[in-house]
Amino acid sequence: MSLGGLETRQMGPDESRAPGRSGFPGAAAPSLMEGPSSPEEILRGLDPEQLEAARSVRGPVCILAGAGTGKTRAITHRIAYAVASGVVPEQQILAVTFTTRAAGEMRGRLRALGAPRVQARTFHAAALRQLSYFWPQAVGGPKPTLLDSKIGLVADAGRSCGLQLDRPGLRDLASEIEWSKVTQIRPADYEAAVVKAGRTPPMLARDVARAYDAYEELRRERNLLDFESMLELTAAVITDSPSIAEQVRKQYRYFVVDEFQDVNPLQKLLLDAWLGDRDDICVVGDPNQTIYSFAGATPGYLTGFSVAYPHATFVRLVRDYRSTPQVVRVANTALQAAGAAAGVAREHRLELVAQRPDGPDPVYAEYDDEPAEATAVARRIAALVESGTPAREVAVLFRTNSQSAAYEQALADAGVSYTLRGATQFFDRPEIKKALHTLRGASQGEDDAPLVATVRHILQQPQIGLTETAPEGRQARERWESLAALAQLSEDVAAERSGATMADFVAELEARAATEHAPGLEGVTLASLHAAKGLEWDAVFLVGLTEGMLPIIYAEEPEQVEEERRLFYVGVTRAREHLGMSWALARSPGGRKTRKPSRFLDGLRPASPSLAAQRGERRKQAKTIQCRVCAATLIEAAERKLGRCADCPSDYDEALLERLRDWRRETATEQKVPAYVVFTDATLQAIAEREPSGVTQLAGISGVGAVKLERYGQAVLALCAGQPAPVSGEQGDTE
Known part of the structure; x- marks a missing residue:
């Protein structure tokens, strides 16, 4: 509903709730999945520290868990072991985390371990269910609308x-x-x-x-x-009403809180209301991954746990199963350089111990300007993808979202698809909701049609809108990528289960929606460092590592700078194998090279002579591009591609541009890639404006690299000459 132009939704009863005996919200329906046959079987495969955590079934317990050390594995096995051992009934457990994705993953693991009725929710989701349930007796009257x-x-x-x-x-x-x-x-x-x-x-x-x-x-x-008032009101309802407090504390006796370093005072207020005077609580976190202080989070509750609970059990997880020794070495060194302002976070620093075999050394690279940095990173990614690394296992991470544009352009120029992280949750997207509704209806009919063909036919209906190739425009492309991921998932299901039906596919989708388990979007991930928390990739490129960007320019106090260092640490520890770190000395080609590499690279990057040699080599290759109309130096990527200022006049053959677009669409369809991977709109317009008559002229257009020249050169030159493009398989060398 809408109120005063404000998008809202009515706070009402939880229709998905399956009440337990008391009718209290939270007791989930039983699962048909079977878990391990005995408590000891649950503990099989845990390392010594994880085993210690899992066996510490009574609180208070504090698990300090470094990046990649298997904390989710440890806490889900601890919960399952406590249930299987008879310590606590599963419906009396509340596991709290900070994202729906993390909560969904936890629920999925607990189901597999034989504890399907454990409640794993975010603070907000748990508070909303309780406030909705108790509203009639605690407050009465019309329920408020949640913003x-x-x-x-x-x-x-x-x-x-x-x-x-x-x-x-x-x-x-x-x-x-x-x-x-x-x-x-x-x-x-x-x-x-x-x-x-x-x-x-x-x-x-x-x-x-x-x-x-x-x-x-x-x-x-x-x-x-709003969400904050909801948490505050829920805490007040529990605190001010002894009968409600008794109900809540009778229902939930066993608490687990993930990412405890990110708890803020309001969330702690609600947690204390849930707990009362009890201490059966297990908290998990890493003070050195505190990166949300700007939003009110504080690691003080984690680092001060021993003061609040002097008799608490402490377990430290330090075995890093995610990253190679080379990546772990960078992470450890970065934190070793933390200053005095790191305070208690430094005192609680975990020295990670790599468990994986050796991998490649991290790559440090310095560039003259941002476009050169973006182009070089895109080429390295293209080489990784060409050598077998899936594009979805590569990420480019930056400090601010404004840095993404250069990498979107560079990856498109390199013919590499990408996806932007930070959009709406997959199953909350309007196109996915509509598609799931239609697929659910189709699953009620005949089931003998081929699954993949049927799913694609449904998704390609006009009201849903999957097309053969991705459209132009960021929002349209993100919508297309979501639907394409759904179609790809149908292929995965068909490959895994011979004879899978539409009903099987819809059941898979609904199970994933319930656990926030979205299908992977194919393409390199572009994300801010904050958005990357909790994720991991085979290859990670940390870009724009300059003073003023990381640490960000407004991080003036020592405590703020140390939080920026922790953000760098989070970025490093996202990488499993390949780690690239780069920076540019100037924003634009020809600009003054006054930028300095981030101080966080001190003690990590090679000595300056080798970098100077690299820079000298790149300077030979770099070129300043000037507008062919007014001779101004071009800065923006799109203008550099066109070879002129955006507002400078230029004539071009509209019919040629249309022929180029038609050819690109057909080529993208044949190759099953987004159209921008063949050539971007800006590159096509530049080709139409210049009408190259030979290979040298075509190669001189920004966006036409060696790979694209080899793949598409003959077809483009034929179109520019007014001839039909050669059919697939007939294009030979362009020389």
């Missing part, structure tokens, strides 16, 4: 205070209100609190306080709840 986004209400609050804010300004103000609420700061205390926290508000502190106060007043007037 999906603060932006609309923040805009109304800002206007009521005379503040005119653009979209970025609204987002910044919403984030500041969110930080205030999770850290339990009221509007009247905001100005003093930001000074004490050393925080720089996005506008005058008094204006933030006024808008925050207006936001809360409007929210109450309109009977709305």
Whole structure:
């Protein structure tokens, strides 16, 4: 529903809930899957530290788990072992984590271990279920509407205070209100609190306080709840009502909290309400992966666990099963250089011990400018993919999302497909919801048709919209990639299960949706370092590693710089085997080379002479591109590709451009790749404008590298000469 232009949804009963004996939300339906036959079988295959964690079935327990050390394996086996040993009934366990993906993975593992009724949820999901359930007896009256986004209400609050804010300004103000609420700061205390926290508000502190106060007043007037108020109200309902507290604590007796270093004061308030005076809690985390302090998270609850629970059991997981010794060495060295500001995080630092065989050495590379860096990284990725590394097992990670554009362009030029991380969860995407609804209906009919052909036929219906090739445009391409991933999943199911039917496929989809297990999107992942937390790839490229970018320029206090160092550590530890780190000395070709490599590379990168030699070699190859119309130096990737400024006049044969587009579409369909992998729109327009008559002229157009020249050169030259392009298989050498 919509309220005042604000997208909202009504908070109502949980229709998917399967009530337990008490009717309390959370007791899931039993699973038909069979787990291990005995408690000891559950412990089979755990290393000594994981085994210690799993056998520590009574709290309080604190597991300090380094990156790649198998913490999810340890805690799910601990839960399953406690259930199988009769320590606690599975329906009385609540495992809390921070993302639906992590919660879904945990539920899937617990089902396989024979504990399907354990509740694994995010803080928000658990609070929403409880608040919905207890609302009639605790509060009464109409249930409030839960806000999906603060932006609309923040805009109304800002206007009521005379503040005119653009979209970025609204987002910044919403984030500041969110930080205030999770850290339990009221509007009247905001100005003093930001000074004490050393925080720089996005506008005058008094204006933030006024808008925050207006936001809360409007929210109450309109009977709305945001996610922070939902957590706070749930905690209050439990704390203020002894009968409700008794119900909650009777239902949930055994708690596990993942990523405990990311807990904020508001989440801790709710956790304390759940626990009461009990101590059967297991927390898991790594202080050196604390990267959300800007949002109110604090590692203090993890590092201070021994103070809160002096009798707690502590287990340290340090065996790294994810990364090669070469990658682990970089990660350990990066944290060893942490300054005094690292504080308790440094005291709790885990020295990772690699368990994998040796791999390639990390690659450090310095470039004259950002376009050169992006182009070189794309070429390295293309070589990896060509040598057998799946594109989905490669990631390019950067500090800010604004850095992605150069890599999108460079990967497209190199003929490598990619996907941007950070969009809507896969099964929440409108096109996937519509497709699943249609597929579910089709599964009710005859089941003798071939699965893959039937799925593709359904997905290609106009109302769903899967086409043979990916369309242009980021949002359209992301939609296409989602549907293509669904089609690919049908092929995987058919290959794994001979004779699989539509009903089997729909059952697989619904199981994945229930556990947030999305099919992998084929393509190199482009993501910010924050968005990459919790993920891993065979090959990771950390790019833009310069002072001012990592650490980010506004990280001025020592504590802020150390958090940036931890962000670098998170990026490094995403890599299993290949790790590339690069930086550029200037933003644009021909610009002043005043940038410095990130201080986090000190002690890691090779001595400067070898880098200078590399730079000298690249300088020979680099070239400044000038507009062929006005002779201005071209900076933007699209302009460099066109060979002119975007607003400089240029004539071209529209019929030729149309022929090139038709040929590209046919070629992409034949090769089963997105159209941009053949040539981007900008490259096609550059070809149409210049109408090359020979190989040398065609090779001089940005975006036409050696590989594309070999694959497509003869066809493009034929089209430019007004001749039909040679059919597949007839193109020979272009020389």
